[in-house]
Amino acid sequence: MLEPSTAFPAALSCRGLVKRYGDVVAVDGLDLEVRPGECFGLLGPNGAGKTTTIEILEGLNRPDAGEVSVLGEAWGRGRDRALRQRLGIQLQETKLNDKLSVEETVTLFRSFYARGPAPLEVIRQVSLEEKRGAWVVKLSGGQRQRLSVACALVNQPEVLFLDEPTTGLDPQSRRQLWELIAGFRRGGGTVLLTTHYMDEAEKLCDRVAIVDHGKVIALGTPAELIALLxxxxxxxxxxxxxxxxxxxxxxxxxxxxxxxxxxxxxxxxxxxxxxxxxxxxxxxxxxxxxxxxxxxxxxxxxxxxxxxxxxxxxx
Ligand SMILES: Nc1ncnc2c1ncn2[C@@H]1O[C@H](COP(=O)(O)OP(=O)(O)OP(=O)(O)O)[C@@H](O)[C@H]1O
Ligand SMILES: [Mg+2]
Known part of the structure; x- marks a missing residue:
């Protein structure tokens, strides 16, 4: 029988990924494969290399060694712009302009892409209709986080990268974001997220890689990993x-x-x-x-x- 990975090309994969910052080895020979339609979680302590890994996959950071494939493409082969149109990226810390309204912010991000839904439709997806005229500075933490996810959704991406989307949020805002991610997946999207929250990983992720010191030390469904115990x-x-x-x-x-x-x-x-x-x-x-x-x-x-x-x- 064929392995699933050979029957269906991976949405994202990296092999032997290495990234050094001076003496610090942030990513140390990391292998990963995310299947189309899957919600995959990178779990690990502070400094494990999660953000570095996700940024390399996003094409925002260059590895020192290793192979990366995103929707079957490699970065730096002259097709980066086209590939970027197919990805939704939420950074660990998104700096939005305080003096723009919600609608202006989403409209600005929408203008970076050739296609995608109307800004108001995206605002509706993240349930910020009531705040469409409000300045970013006036939003709560949870609302700002949903706005930053909206900015990652403006191009109707095939893959959504979320780096600690719910850190610091109250339980209700976290659940709203979970619902948003579930909605994106119902549309067939692939998600790669990082989190420190175990319940979040167990709830959202089909599979999880536990990352420590820049390496994957365990991989499987949450249930498989718990069964390891x-x-x-x-x-x-x-x-x-x-x-x-x-x-x-x-x-x-x-x-x-x-x-x-x-x-x-x-x-x-x-x-x-x-x-x-x-x-x-x-x-x-x-x-x-x-x-x-x-x-x-x-x-x-x-x-x-x-x-x-x-x-x-x-x-
Ligand atoms: N630009 C940089 N310059 C120097 N060192 C860096 C840089 N970015 C990351 N590092 C180091 O690389 C290691 C991995 O960092 P990374 O941000 O990938 O971890 P992380 O798993 O995302 O952690 P967190 O959970 O705190 O977000 C850390 O030791 C960090 O200090
Ligand atoms: Mg990080």
Missing amino acids: GADHVVEFAVEGEPDTARLAALPGAGQVRREAAGWLLSLRTPHVTIPALLAELERQRLPLLSLTTHHATLEDVFMSLTGRTLRDGA
Whole structure:
């Protein structure tokens, strides 16, 4: 049987991508393949190389080594202008002109492209009709973020790049952006996004690459990555004293034991079996329990188990 990647050319791909800034290796031999119609997420801590990678794919930054293909084209072969017409780009920090209105801003961006919907239609797509006459400076953070996505949608792109589209937004604004991305995908569009939010990646992305120190360290659907843990529940607990972790890991149904700032994490498959056994074991080790909570394993747990760090620790 043919691999999907050979049956359908990738929307985006890069192989052996390297980018250095002086002594810093921002991207260190990164491979990636995004399929047409897919929402693909790059996940990783600060400085992992996500923005550098996405900017190279966008044609805004040049790699030191590696191959890049975007909608079957390579950058720098005399077809950049035509290729750019097919892409929607939202940068990690978009600087919009404060003294332009929403409608003027979208109209300006629309003028950069040969084709695309009318500015008002795009404004409607991002639900900013009521604000069409408002200056950018008067918008809330969530409204400004939706405006910057509108600017990425003015040419009806085939591929939409979103670099941390929801960082710093309140939950309602985040959901509005998720809905917007879902709408773009219903029209057949491909999305490459970066995020620090695990729930966002789990909700939006068909597949996720976890990036650390400029390399992909894990790749798959959110469910596949969580299955790597071999245990889909996590108990977080704190005790007075140091537990014998080897004995905890040997409890029935227990997986990895990891230390975190506030205590310990134990992955497990069967909470109803393992939690009573854990409580009995802690009593045997004479360690008073200070707190205990459980959660379903997340991509954050996957990252921690792969690197021993949390996504928020950075490097
Ligand atoms: N223009 C630059 N000059 C020098 N170093 C840079 C430059 N851009 C990025 N870097 C370095 O390259 C590394 C990767 O940066 P990048 O912005 O790609 O990370 P990121 O994964 O997007 O991080 P974040 O989650 O904070 O946005 C970092 O160590 C960063 O300091
Ligand atoms: Mg970044």
